[in-house]
Amino acid sequence: MTDLDAQDPLATYRDRFVGTDGPLVYLDGNSLGRPLRVTGDRLRDFVGGEWGSRLIRGWDEGWFALPEVVGDELGRTCLGAAAGQTVVGDSTTVLLYKAMRAAVALRPGRTEIVVDRDNFPTDRYVADGVARECGLRLRWIDVDTTAGVTTEQLTKVVGEQTALVVLSHVAYRSAWLADGPGLTRVAHDAGALVLWDLSHSVGSVPLALDAWDADLAVGCTYKYLNGGPGAPAFVYVARRLLDDPDRPLVQPVQGWMGASDPFLMGPTYAPAPGIRRMLSGTPPVVGMLAVQDMLALLGEVGMDAVRAKSVGLTEHAIALADELLPGTTVASPRDAGRRGGHVTLNHPLMREATAALWQRDVVPDYRDPHGLRLGLSPLSTSYDEVERGLRAVREVLDGLT
Incomplete structure (x- = not known):
């Protein structure tokens, strides 16, 4: 020692x-965090208990609500986010798509998505796909690969045509720690929304999404949140975007778990109120257990x-x-x-x-x-x-x- x-x-x-x-x-x-020792015991107990003994009854006894429960734990412990704005489910890539597609729909008539050339490949690829799907164009920021996007750089490229700005809070290559509130303010001054990728900061760097006046954020749980390989990602959507009566946020992958009454199974889709509308398919219950263990530890420390x-x-x-x-x-x-x-x-x-x-x-x-x-x-x-x-x-x- x-x-x-x-x-x-x-x-x-x-x-x-x-x-x-x-x-x-x-x-x-x-890239992949070590597992907690307590998680091994928890997974064994889950197989023999909640899964093995309760079986389908587990959905009514807690599984159905788990994406929001863990989302609120995550928001409170790591994101600086009030309850009701974060939900867990899907992969980072899928949630990036959902968030980007929903965001550009909230800025009709605007034609550009701003993204930097050193953002994580998935972010760039998804942004490219959404731009082509929606008839938009990408506006690129060239950055030093040993640094990252600054407020000065963003100010030069955003404008009245900017619908969405896609940024990483911590750059995957250099570890550049972006100015969250400053960059958000620059985008908002131009009338644009911001989507933050928190994959390399959540669980390592304190966040304050509500205080930043952040719009949307996505992150993974298998790095500093120690959820294990393939653990589900999370998405944050500011309450003002969820509750806007004139133009409510609509996510593009309409699945039964994001419906207002999943078990009605009616002929048409009606989105659930609040953050639950960001869900699509059956929640990854097993994948959330290790995340809960790490969130408990982060809350303790x-x-x-x-x-x-x-x-x-x-x-x-x-x-x-x-x-x-x-x-x-x-x-x-x-x-x-x-x-x-x-x-x-x-x-x-x-x-x-x-x-x-x-x-x-x-x-x-x-x-x-x-x-x-x-x-x-x-x-x-x-x-x-x-x-x-x-x-x-x-x-x-x-x-x-």
Whole structure:
């Protein structure tokens, strides 16, 4: 244990995660988080209890409401969102489509969707599809891949034709931490809506969607929310958009679970009131259980403490990179106030280095161009783990040069 671990008030929480007592150095928590130990027990109990014993009765005993229950937990714990605005279900891609398509419909007559060229590929691909479907065009923002979109850049491209702005709160490549309230205000000044992708910030960086006056947001739950591979995503829609009597938000995938009376099974679709209208098919009940466990832990610790640990880990990684990795460039903001929960290090041999590190049970991620990405999950990553990982990077690069 390093001195930093000895001084870390959150160090003991690491023991609650599966695998942290082994030799594996896991530095990819922003791709897939470690499971909580309690989740294994919970899944076993669920199979034998709620599922195995109650069977179909489980829908009436809690499953039907679970997407909204977990959504409210998520909003309260991580999003800074009042109840009734967040729901869990579908994949991130599907919810991005639903949110984008619903948003542009709320701005009829406007012809543009604004998106930056370094946004996550899925966001760009979905935006392209929605633009073609609706006869709109994409307005691109060119950004530095070691940084992200600024208010100045957004101000230059939005205008009276902007229907929607699509932004990531934390850039997947650089970890650039966007100015949430500032960018939202710029879009609103132009009469546009904003859709935030929170996949790389939720559970790592405190959010305040209601205070930002945010419109819509989508995020996944398998990174810092430790929901497991394929865990369902979530969508937030501001209450003012849900309750607008003149132009209520309408999502494009009309399924029975988003209907006002799912079991009426009538000939026509009528949307449910509130956030439930964003649902389509049967809720992924099993996939929400692990998310609930992590939300309970985040609620116990508090997001401010989680963020403080995240900043400490990324500062430690940057300091070690400066010391141990000559010829390597820090491709993330050095200012902690502009950096999310990961650090990207660029070197011409990082692709080969990543493959070699995985063979040594040191698991970072790789992102072009030449980027070794260190996803440092605050509650399951130790300072010692970061140091062992960076020393292994040095050894691998020395062997490749």
